Amino acid sequence: MKIYSYDSQKKTLLPLFQSAVAAGFPSPAEDYVEKKLDLNELMVPHPTATFFVKVEGSSMEDANIFSGDILVVDRSLEAKNGAIVVAILNGEFTVKRLIKEKNKVFLCPENNSFSKIEIGKEDSFEVWGVISYIIHQAK
Numbered sequence: 001m002k003i004y005s006y007d008s009q010k011k012t013l014l015p016l017f018q019s020a021v022a023a024g025f026p027s028p029a030e031d032y033v034e035k036k037l038d039l040n041e042l043m044v045p046h047p048t049a050t051f052f053v054k055v056e057g058s059s060m061e062d063a064n065i066f067s068g069d070i071l072v073v074d075r076s077l078e079a080k081n082g083a084i085v086v087a088i089l090n091g092e093f094t095v096k097r098l099i100k101e102k103n104k105v106f107l108c109p110e111n112n113s114f115s116k117i118e119i120g121k122e123d124s125f126e127v128w129g130v131i132s133y134i135i136h137q138a139k
Contacts, residue, residue, distance in 0.1 A: 003053050043133045049076035051129065053086055053095075060084070060095055063110035069136040071095065073129035084131040089117065090124050098127065 044050045055069045063084060065071070071086070079085050081100045086093060087107055096107035096117070105119040119125045 059109035072133035075129040077130040
């Protein structure tokens with residue numbers, strides 16, 4: 001797993017149309033941009049706690065996370081039940097959905113070819129961060 005830190009010194013302002021784009025029937029396009037958007041400001045509310053992680057593997061494909069995607073990981077967020085997290089399990093990084101049931105904790109893949117993992121008392125386990133955004137190329 002490749003981990004990249006956030007560089008708060010680099011800002012890129014991109015055009016943002018105030019009008020939403022119709023995903024159904026087309027609507028007339030506006031000929032001007034009303035404001036600028038910095039993707040860093042949108043996706044990185046906690047710069048010192050934010051990292052970018054490159055995904056390898058197919059265990060989260062049903063959550064629209066594919067090999068080669070970049071995950072925005074916020075280490076300041078609380079890992080709530082159902083969150084997609086980067087975890088360290090027995091010294092290995094993994095991306096899974098965190099499920100808490102009764103007194104048990106599971107790391108659950110989003111691909112039926114993989115089995116969920118129950119975290120046992122003998123396991124070394126840590127939630128490293130919570131996924132806040134998934135970046136992948138449109139296909």
